[in-house]
Amino acid sequence: MSITLPGPTLGVVGGGQLGRMLAEAASPLGVELIVLDPTPDPPAAPVVRDTIVADFDDPEGIDALAERVDALTFEIELADPDLLAEAAAKHDIPVHPDPDTLRTIQDKLVQKEALAEAGIPVPEFVGVATAEGLERVAEEFGGVMLKAREGGYDGRGNVPVEEPTDAADALAEVGGHAMAERLIPFExxxxxxxxxxxxxxxxxxxxxxxxxxxxxxxxxxxxxxxxxxxxxxxxxxxxxxxxxxxxxxxxxxxxxxxxxxxxxxxxxxxxxxxxxxxxxxxxxxxxxxxxxxxxxxxxxxxxxxxxxxxxxxxxxxxxxxxxxxxxxxxxxxxxxxxxxxxxxxxxxxxxxxxxxxxxxxxxxxxxxxxxxxxxxxxxxxxxxxxxxx
Incomplete structure (x- = not known):
């Protein structure tokens, strides 16, 4: 590979602090960033070339981003993998990590199933969709960490359930379809x-x-x-x-x-x-x-x-x-x-x-x-x- 400077322009879905620090690190390499974020003035704005104001699942916004850059990535799991793949293919640019990887990781139950199938050690887990089902699992496991399958971060979407009687409230808090994971007394x-x-x-x-x-x-x-x-x-x-x-x-x-x-x-x-x-x-x-x-x-x-x-x-x-x-x-x-x-x-x-x-x-x-x-x-x-x- 022959690399020349100034370098390429990197498109990033998400303009939060991760996008900000990514731009700070890329700049000495001669790489500039354009970010897409629903916030008009996100944290990354002062240190990137430009900001496209659009939702993470806005097809026109993602397309406009892909049109202006040499490669695509994301700093938030709320990015839409299908739109990323379509925009990358349309404009003949790479997108990494692979949208299929993002799709798997976005759903905590699918993520855990993929890891377990590959022989990676994980806590015991099961998908739950009803309070009755969660009650049974909580009793069987002696307590679980209930996790929203999608959208949770920084502890949001995680609710410990130590007693079966807490199941209905916990399931309502995470929004229904969820994953229950055995509580781990970790060191x-x-x-x-x-x-x-x-x-x-x-x-x-x-x-x-x-x-x-x-x-x-x-x-x-x-x-x-x-x-x-x-x-x-x-x-x-x-x-x-x-x-x-x-x-x-x-x-x-x-x-x-x-x-x-x-x-x-x-x-x-x-x-x-x-x-x-x-x-x-x-x-x-x-x-x-x-x-x-x-x-x-x-x-x-x-x-x-x-x-x-x-x-x-x-x-x-x-x-x-x-x-x-x-x-x-x-x-x-x-x-x-x-x-x-x-x-x-x-x-x-x-x-x-x-x-x-x-x-x-x-x-x-x-x-x-x-x-x-x-x-x-x-x-x-x-x-x-x-x-x-």
């Missing part, structure tokens, strides 16, 4: 960012430990605080997952480590993921740069760890929506080992992801690469930030 949650490049090349980033509260990712820590055999198994299973996926790009693979040290696949995201934001400072090549490289068919960058890293999400600490003004920023800027990422959202909402900060272990004598110290330091810096007056 910790892990994630592996994997990338598929041209000619089937695959690479994985170091295993990350993800720390959630109220179903929302609060912090991630790399390397994970897991035993070497567990890390090796997580990496191996992540590579097995990548072999089951079609198309190029970055995939976020979320995992459970059980108390016995086994690894189970929780969910897959066919795009850069919050669990991989640490790669901007902590890896040789960020997940965003590698996503652009992969989609374009360019050589992948190395995924090696440069330095231990902890990322803390900056969430809306408000009770009601309000204009987004983040205070206490100087605390983070004064820290020599911290990097702040602002997502450019105009409105702070309760628990809405507004940005993140990453603390790395190569600066600051108080850290020295100690993950526990890095985690405490990241939390301290994050907790000094507020949207309250």
């Amino acid at each position: 910790r949650e892990l994630a592996v960012m994997g990338v598929r490049g041209a000619n089937g090349e695959t690479r994985t980033y170091p295993v990350t430990e993800t720390l959630h509260r109220e179903e929302i990712l609060r912090e991630s820590m790399t390397p994970a605080r897991a035993a070497d055999p567990v890390v090796a198994e997580a990496e191996s299973i992540a590579r097995d997952v990548l072999e089951q996926l079609d198309g190029r790009g970055v995939f976020g693979i979320e995992l459970f480590e059980t108390p016995d040290g086994d690894i189970l696949v929780n969910e897959i995201a066919p795009r850069p993921h919050n669990s991989g934001h640490w790669t901007i400072e902590g890896a040789a090549t960020s997940q965003f740069e590698n996503h652009a490289r992969a989609v374009l068919g360019w050589p992948l960058g190395p995924t090696d760890l440069r330095t231990p890293a902890v990322t803390a999400n900056v969430l809306g600490d408000v009770d009601e929506p309000r204009p987004a003004t983040l205070r206490g920023v100087e605390t983070v800027l004064d820290a020599p080992d911290a990097d702040l990422h602002w997502y450019g959202k105009d409105e702070a909402r309760p628990l809405r992801k507004m940005g993140h900060l990453t603390v790395t272990g190569d600066e600051g004598p108080q850290n020295g690469g100690d993950r526990e110290a890095l985690l405490a330091h990241a939390r301290e810096l994050r907790d000094a930030l507020t949207f309250r007056e």
Whole structure:
């Protein structure tokens, strides 16, 4: 392959923070982005060439995007796989990851069935559509996590059901057709960012430990605080997952480590993921740069760890929506080992992801690469930030 600069233009369905960080990573490569988003001024707007304002399932909008770019991708699972495939074929451009992969992953039940059929270890699961059926499953499994089959993210669409009597309310909350998954008493949650490049090349980033509260990712820590055999198994299973996926790009693979040290696949995201934001400072090549490289068919960058890293999400600490003004920023800027990422959202909402900060272990004598110290330091810096007056 002969690559020249300026590079191609990449079309992205979705203009949120992932699109913003993808544009920031692609720019040094000579690659510009055009994004499609229903919001007139989405977070990606300040750093991309142009924004097409249209719904994710708008045929005319998708066609207009494809007409202006050299390749298509997406940063949100709400993208329509059929429209992406049709627009790519019409304009004779590649679209990655493959729309069939997106179609499979969009439906959590279909996703789990595909993984199980391929021999990938997953928690026990079953599709449910009635309260009576959910009651039986909850009783049989001794409690389940009920998941909306489509549309859930950041913990939305997930409802724990520990008692059969809670079934009807839980099913109504997720909107009917759902998947019930046996509740897993996991030791910790892990994630592996994997990338598929041209000619089937695959690479994985170091295993990350993800720390959630109220179903929302609060912090991630790399390397994970897991035993070497567990890390090796997580990496191996992540590579097995990548072999089951079609198309190029970055995939976020979320995992459970059980108390016995086994690894189970929780969910897959066919795009850069919050669990991989640490790669901007902590890896040789960020997940965003590698996503652009992969989609374009360019050589992948190395995924090696440069330095231990902890990322803390900056969430809306408000009770009601309000204009987004983040205070206490100087605390983070004064820290020599911290990097702040602002997502450019105009409105702070309760628990809405507004940005993140990453603390790395190569600066600051108080850290020295100690993950526990890095985690405490990241939390301290994050907790000094507020949207309250």
